[in-house]
Amino acid sequence: MPAGMAAFSQGEYDRRIAKTRRAMEAAGLDAIFVTDPSNMAWLTGYDGWSFYVHQGVILTGEGAPHWWGRGMDSNGARRTVWMEDENIHAYADHYVQSTTDHPMEDLCALMARLGLAGARIGVEMENYYYSAKAHAVIVAGMGNARIEDATALVNWQRTVKSDEELDFMRRAARIAEKVMQVAIERAAPGVRKNDLVADILHAGITGVGEDWGDYTAIVPMTPSGLDATAAHLTWDGREMRAGEATFFELAGCYWRYHTPICRTVHLGKTPQKMRDASEALNEGLAAGIEAARAGNRACDVANALGAALEKAGIKRGARCGYPIGLSYPPDWGERTISFRDTDETVLEPGMTFHFMPGIWMDDWGLETTEPMLITPDGPAEPFCSIPRQIFEK
Amino acid sequence: MPAGMAAFSQGEYDRRIAKTRRAMEAAGLDAIFVTDPSNMAWLTGYDGWSFYVHQGVILTGEGAPHWWGRGMDSNGARRTVWMEDENIHAYADHYVQSTTDHPMEDLCALMARLGLAGARIGVEMENYYYSAKAHAVIVAGMGNARIEDATALVNWQRTVKSDEELDFMRRAARIAEKVMQVAIERAAPGVRKNDLVADILHAGITGVGEDWGDYTAIVPMTPSGLDATAAHLTWDGREMRAGEATFFELAGCYWRYHTPICRTVHLGKTPQKMRDASEALNEGLAAGIEAARAGNRACDVANALGAALEKAGIKRGARCGYPIGLSYPPDWGERTISFRDTDETVLEPGMTFHFMPGIWMDDWGLETTEPMLITPDGPAEPFCSIPRQIFEK
Numbered sequence: 001m002p003a004g005m006a007a008f009s010q011g012e013y014d015r016r017i018a019k020t021r022r023a024m025e026a027a028g029l030d031a032i033f034v035t036d037p038s039n040m041a042w043l044t045g046y047d048g049w050s051f052y053v054h055q056g057v058i059l060t061g062e063g064a065p066h067w068w069g070r071g072m073d074s075n076g077a078r079r080t081v082w083m084e085d086e087n088i089h090a091y092a093d094h095y096v097q098s099t100t101d102h103p104m105e106d107l108c109a110l111m112a113r114l115g116l117a118g119a120r121i122g123v124e125m126e127n128y129y130y131s132a133k134a135h136a137v138i139v140a141g142m143g144n145a146r147i148e149d150a151t152a153l154v155n156w157q158r159t160v161k162s163d164e165e166l167d168f169m170r171r172a173a174r175i176a177e178k179v180m181q182v183a184i185e186r187a188a189p190g191v192r193k194n195d196l197v198a199d200i201l202h203a204g205i206t207g208v209g210e211d212w213g214d215y216t217a218i219v220p221m222t223p224s225g226l227d228a229t230a231a232h233l234t235w236d237g238r239e240m241r242a243g244e245a246t247f248f249e250l251a252g253c254y255w256r257y258h259t260p261i262c263r264t265v266h267l268g269k270t271p272q273k274m275r276d277a278s279e280a281l282n283e284g285l286a287a288g289i290e291a292a293r294a295g296n297r298a299c300d301v302a303n304a305l306g307a308a309l310e311k312a313g314i315k316r317g318a319r320c321g322y323p324i325g326l327s328y329p330p331d332w333g334e335r336t337i338s339f340r341d342t343d344e345t346v347l348e349p350g351m352t353f354h355f356m357p358g359i360w361m362d363d364w365g366l367e368t369t370e371p372m373l374i375t376p377d378g379p380a381e382p383f384c385s386i387p388r389q390i391f392e393k
Numbered sequence: 394m395p396a397g398m399a400a401f402s403q404g405e406y407d408r409r410i411a412k413t414r415r416a417m418e419a420a421g422l423d424a425i426f427v428t429d430p431s432n433m434a435w436l437t438g439y440d441g442w443s444f445y446v447h448q449g450v451i452l453t454g455e456g457a458p459h460w461w462g463r464g465m466d467s468n469g470a471r472r473t474v475w476m477e478d479e480n481i482h483a484y485a486d487h488y489v490q491s492t493t494d495h496p497m498e499d500l501c502a503l504m505a506r507l508g509l510a511g512a513r514i515g516v517e518m519e520n521y522y523y524s525a526k527a528h529a530v531i532v533a534g535m536g537n538a539r540i541e542d543a544t545a546l547v548n549w550q551r552t553v554k555s556d557e558e559l560d561f562m563r564r565a566a567r568i569a570e571k572v573m574q575v576a577i578e579r580a581a582p583g584v585r586k587n588d589l590v591a592d593i594l595h596a597g598i599t600g601v602g603e604d605w606g607d608y609t610a611i612v613p614m615t616p617s618g619l620d621a622t623a624a625h626l627t628w629d630g631r632e633m634r635a636g637e638a639t640f641f642e643l644a645g646c647y648w649r650y651h652t653p654i655c656r657t658v659h660l661g662k663t664p665q666k667m668r669d670a671s672e673a674l675n676e677g678l679a680a681g682i683e684a685a686r687a688g689n690r691a692c693d694v695a696n697a698l699g700a701a702l703e704k705a706g707i708k709r710g711a712r713c714g715y716p717i718g719l720s721y722p723p724d725w726g727e728r729t730i731s732f733r734d735t736d737e738t739v740l741e742p743g744m745t746f747h748f749m750p751g752i753w754m755d756d757w758g759l760e761t762t763e764p765m766l767i768t769p770d771g772p773a774e775p776f777c778s779i780p781r782q783i784f785e786k
Binding site: 047048049050051052071072073075076078079080092093094096097098099123125126127128129130131132133134135136149151152192193194195197198199201202203204205206207210211212213214215218219221226227229230231232233234235236237255317318319322329330331333335338340342358360 | 591
């Protein structure tokens with residue numbers, strides 16, 4: 001066993017591997033090749049900002065997983081994964097961002113050495129870190145294998161969190177509360193947005209007590225006024241102004257585990273239409289949390305929210321939540337379940353969501369959201385405790 | 394024209410479009426569909442953290458480009474791009490991270506409306522934001538079109554920077570100097586790494602004077618001791634220790650334009666082997682900068698470095714530089730030219746690189762690097778002025 005930084009117990013990794021193998025068996029797969037950094041980390045402990053080059057984890061029907069990546073990152077694998085050195089495979093640097101050689105040529109040779117030349121192999125066709133070109137090279141290079149789409153196969157195994165994972169998320173939740181408090185406290189007319197974001201990031205990375213802050217998979221979203229009509233604008237150097245609302249879409253992150261949360265600040269007296277919307281939104285959040293029970297479906301949460309908003313004349317039209325946990329950029333969602341009226345996934349105890357009903361109107365935006373845990377009985381348990389309101393300053 | 398935040402003059406955007414169209418013509422393409430967020434921003438000004446869902450820009454042979462993306466992000470497009478509203482196209486939210494519907498179905502319909510049903514269309518097959526699945530849906534949905542690989546076609550147009558872009562990079566360089574100074578000043582035995590990173594991020598986002606800091610496409614790399622043998626480990630909550638070297642791989646970022654730079658700090662007396670390596674590295678850097686002249690080739694820089702290192706008995710084996718400028722996560726390189734012995738690209742005035750010869754040995758790591766500009770005559774001009782040395786504290 002290496003001197004690595006693998007964050008979880010071996011029992012936890014064994015549980016994950018066994019669960020994933022059951023899913024592989026159900027899908028008729030001999031092996032999977034996963035490139036989603038979150039899936040790589042969940043299976044092996046691997047942690048590094050190396051996902052901008054090709055890398056992945058191979059899991060077959062037996063033995064430990066295989067880490068495969070760029071030579072200069074294999075040292076990082078040795079420092080972070082729980083497997084022995086012989087399960088760490090490096091490719092040469094001439095493959096990196098080359099216009100003539102592709103790293104997947106090296107991967108094909110490795111898969112052949114692992115006895116997978118004629119195997120059924122699942123790949124993550126819908127992933128940021130599995131390009132169309134990578135797939136083409138693998139399909140061409142593994143002529144006798146069957147390459148099948150196993151998108152989100154591992155992600156689905158991650159939906160129910162273990163106690164070890166929930167412990168990480170609760171630590172992240174304390175950090176999330178801290179960053180949101182900083183955002184609310186420091187927001188004021190005349191404050192440059194980038195200075196506010198600097199304070200938010202400082203608070204988040206400093207963390208809470210011994211719980212150090214990790215980088216979040218999405219940077220702080222902090223748009224004001226008309227910019228808050230858009231969901232995903234980042235900051236610039238303009239000053240905050242009286243009469244404008246700003247929403248803060250932030251997260252705490254502890255060792256790659258996220259707890260995101262959103263609140264809205266209004267500088268000066270809040271217009272009546274926003275107060276009305278906030279009241280309806282709070283009713284919807286309460287109804288959704290009430291509906292987010294083990295045995296209910298994802299759509300039940302969306303419908304409970306929708307009914308409350310509709311009474312107030314607000315039509316959203318977008319999904320209102322997604323699973324959260326271990327994540328790498330560019331998304332802190334897990335890309336499996338969606339809180340939307342067509343998603344009939346049954347909720348299970350230990351699932352964790354960001355219940356995220358942002359409202360983006362023509363000339364203002366409002367976000368009050370809750371990260372929450374599905375419990376064995378009763379409504380969902382919010383991870384954070386920050387009053388649900390527009391913070392008027 | 395919208396009230397947007399397009400950062401550059403219309404003349405600059407016109408230059409970019411014309412240059413890209415010449416490359417399209419040379420490649421025999423009627424249109425390109427680009428999903429690289431840097432290419433999208435470079436062509437249209439679009440700026441938002443929305444690349445975790447499918448989106449892109451279509452450029453045909455005439456008229457303004459078309460922005461295409463998720464409904465809730467079209468407001469962000471209206472706020473940031475230079476085109477009129479009719480060139481902003483939104484897809485419905487039920488496509489988002491759905492297991493049954495794919496956003497590219499909507500894109501195919503749009504391309505047909507734009508008259509591209511039988512066209513030769515270039516796509517970026519090797520890109521984080523163009524999945525294997527997305528490609529499969531497009532190929533299936535555009536049966537009469539020819540879908541061709543146009544990876545890096547736009548990236549190559551970005552290699553030579555305009556004066557407007559260089560102005561942004563020089564602002565980013567001042568921020569880079571500031572963050573490196575903070576890192577060097579605050580590093581000390583007993584300082585938790587996350588607290589140091591919090592200070593680094595705070596300094597970077599605060600920026601310099603009116604030049605606000607933007608998020609960098611890679612988070613700070615700050616590994617110490619044995620962790621510094623690995624290229625891409627991020628931080629945790631452990632304290633810095635006497636007797637250990639830490640390398641800082643940081644960047645300043647102004648409005649998405651990056652200037653990365655690396656330096657190494659040693660807490661306590663630096664071992665002779667590291668001092669020797671640093672001296673050889675400095676000779677190599679000087680020789681490489683001298684060789685980085687317009688008319689010389691990328692490999693000339695790599696070979697000049699390699700010769701100096703080899704004299705000192707150091708074999709690197711990895712590329713030692715890449716182009717820099719406008720970038721989004723997960724990479725601040727432009728993924729075109731590489732400083733390596735096989736890359737014969739001729740250097741042109743206005744090209745900008747991170748000359749990045751990191752050294753990762755068995756039990757220590759050392760990084761001294763320079764962001765630099767190829768000038769019309771003479772050696773490359775470093776963007777930053779920080780002494781090239783191991784900072785001993």
